[in-house]
Amino acid sequence: MPRFAQLVMGPAGSGKSTYCSTMIQHAESINRSIQVVNLDPAAEYFSYPVMADIRELIQVDDVMEDDSLRFGPNGGLVFCMEYFATNFDWLEESLGHVEDDYILFDCPGQIELYTHLPVMKQLVEQLQQWEFRVCGVFLVDSQFMVETFKFISGVMAALSAMVSLEIPQVNIMTKMDLLSPKAKKEIEKYLDPDMYSMMEDNSVAMRSQKFHKLTKAICGLIDDYSMVRFLPFDRTDEEGINIVLQHIDFSIQYGEDLEVKEPRETDEDPMNTNYDELFQDS
Ligand SMILES: Nc1nc2c(ncn2[C@@H]2O[C@H](COP(=O)(O)OP(=O)(O)OP(=O)(O)O)[C@@H](O)[C@H]2O)c(=O)[nH]1
Ligand SMILES: [Mg+2]
Numbered sequence: 001m002p003r004f005a006q007l008v009m010g011p012a013g014s015g016k017s018t019y020c021s022t023m024i025q026h027a028e029s030i031n032r033s034i035q036v037v038n039l040d041p042a043a044e045y046f047s048y049p050v051m052a053d054i055r056e057l058i059q060v061d062d063v064m065e066d067d068s069l070r071f072g073p074n075g076g077l078v079f080c081m082e083y084f085a086t087n088f089d090w091l092e093e094s095l096g097h098v099e100d101d102y103i104l105f106d107c108p109g110q111i112e113l114y115t116h117l118p119v120m121k122q123l124v125e126q127l128q129q130w131e132f133r134v135c136g137v138f139l140v141d142s143q144f145m146v147e148t149f150k151f152i153s154g155v156m157a158a159l160s161a162m163v164s165l166e167i168p169q170v171n172i173m174t175k176m177d178l179l180s181p182k183a184k185k186e187i188e189k190y191l192d193p194d195m196y197s198m199m200e201d202n203s204v205a206m207r208s209q210k211f212h213k214l215t216k217a218i219c220g221l222i223d224d225y226s227m228v229r230f231l232p233f234d235r236t237d238e239e240g241i242n243i244v245l246q247h248i249d250f251s252i253q254y255g256e257d258l259e260v261k262e263p264r265e266t267d268e269d270p271m272n273t274n275y276d277e278l279f280q281d282s
Contacts, residue, residue, distance in 0.1 A: 001131075002131050002132070002133050002253075003098075003101050003102075003103070003130070003131055003132045003133070004101070004102040004103070004132065004133050004135075004249075004252050004254050005102075005103050005104075005105060005127055005132045005133070005134045005135070005252075006103075006104045006105065006134075006135050006136075006137045006248060007105050007107060007120070007123075007124065007134055007135070007136050007137065007165075007167075008020055008104055008105060008106050008107055008137045008139065009107045009113075009114050009120070009136060009137065009138050009139070009161055010109065010138055010139030010140060010174075011109055011111050011139075011140070011141070011157065012109030012110070012111075013109060013141065014109065014139040014140055014141045014174055015139055015141065015174035015175055015233075016106055016107065016109065016139055017040075017043070017046050017047070017048075017106055018047075018174070018235060019137070019139060019172070019174065019233065019235075020036045020046075020048055020104045020106045021036075021046065021047045021048040022235045022241060023104060023241070023245065024036060024048045024049075024104075026238065026241045026242070026245065029238070030242075032102070033101070033102065034102045034103070034104060035051040035101065035102070035103050035104070036048050036049070036050055036051060036103070036104045036105075036106055037050065037051050037052045037053075037054075037091075037094070037095070037103055037104070037105050037106070038050050038052070038053045038054055038055070038106050039054050039084070039105050039106060039107050039108065040054065040106060040107065040108040040109075041054050041055055041057075041058055041059055041060045041077060041080035041081070041084075041108070042059075042060040042073065042076075042077055042080075042108065043055070043106075043108075046106070051094070051095070051103065052091065052094030052095065054080070054084060056090075056094075057083070057084060057087060057090045058080045058083050058084065059080070060073060060076045060077055060080055063076040063079050063080055064076045074110060077108055077110055078110070078112070078113075078117065081108070081113060081117070081119045082119060084119070084123075085118075085119045085122045085123070088122075088123075088126045091126075092130065095130070102254065103132075105123075107120070111157060114138075114157070114160065114161035114164065114165075115157075115160045115161070115164065116164070120161075120164070120165060121164060121165055121166075124165055124166075124167055133252040133253065133254075134167050134252070135167065135168050135169070135170060135248050135251050135252045136161060136162065136165050136167050136168065136169035136170070137169070137170050137172060137248060138157075138158045138161050138162070138169055138170070138171045138172065139171075139172050139173075139174050139233075140154045140157070140158065140171065140172070140173055140174070140230070141173075141174055141175055142173040142174060142175050142176050142178070142179055142187060142232070143175060143178060143179075145173055145187060145190055145230075146179075146183055146186055146187055146190070148198050148199075151190050151193070151198075152215070152218065152219065155193075155222055155228045156218070158171045158228055159222070159227060159228055162227070162228075168251035168252065169251075170231060170244070170247050170248050170251060171228060171229060171230045171231070172230060172231050172232075172233045172244060173187070173190075173191065173230045173231070173232050173233060174233045175233075176232045176233060176234035176237075176240075177234045177235060177236050177237075187232075190230065191229065191230050191231070191232060192229055192230075193222075193223075193228075193229075194223065195219035195220070195222050195223035196219060196220070196223055198219065199215065199216055199219045231243065231244050231247060
């Protein structure tokens with residue numbers, strides 16, 4: 001039986017830890033078992049119970065205080081994550097082996113982890129070896145997405161994670177509850193964006209012809225391949241949270257093999273078994 005994982009990623013402060021605790025509460029309310037693993041070696045506080053915590057393995061403070069290393073906070077974090085990548089047996093031991101489990105990995109906010117460092121890719125491959133189906137969940141703060149150019153850079157960040165990890169990815173705009181009704185209306189066009197018309201809206205503002213061409217090429221690429229969409233995430237809206245969870249479940253086929261009835265004992269030739277009868281309508 002497969003196991004299921006969400007890799008919760010995104011820039012610093014985008015709401016990863018809040019997303020995890022919101023999901024946990026939601027899971028409880030619908031009677032589902034979802035657990036969280038903290039993978040942020042710099043985390044000091046989180047409002048959810050953890051199944052495992054990377055700080056048991058290594059902490060940023062210890063790395064920064066080490067006289068032979070002398071790292072700052074960001075270099076220290078990268079060092080911690082590289083150390084983690086050479087010690088996946090710690091994670092294996094912490095996870096145990098519960099079939100059918102569903103785990104959220106609350107990742108750190110350093111964007112370089114998702115753009116060019118190999119650690120997250122190594123983690124994904126390791127999880128896949130342990131029979132996990134992994135979905136990337138990339139969070140971007142909606143406050144920073146209400147303008148075309150900010151939006152394009154958010155899309156590029158999500159895209160580079162998608163390209164480097166090679167797993168299904170669901171992109172989410174967080175903190176929707178903080179938007180004014182006007183901004184909410186405005187942001188609708190960014191959820192399922194038409195990049196070409198977005199470009200047209202802003203072409204006046206672009207002075208440089210070269211920059212205009214480059215932006216147009218990027219927008220075209222995103223649009224032609226329908227590569228990036230966003231789901232809104234409002235932590236106060238239970239129905240919206242459910243929709244996000246359903247999208248993610250669908251991308252990793254969670255639940256498809258859950259509702260299997262026990263096959264009846266018959267003397268029938270197994271080749272003639274009507275497989276439809278073995279499955280309940282969901
Ligand atoms: N109103 C509102 N605030 C939010 C939401 N999500 C996160 N926040 C706030 O945004 C801040 C950052 O949220 P975190 O969940 O810690 O973000 P993070 O991505 O885990 O941050 P790092 O781990 O430091 O990268 C906190 O003050 C949260 O309370 C949301 O949906 N609505
Ligand atoms: Mg966090």
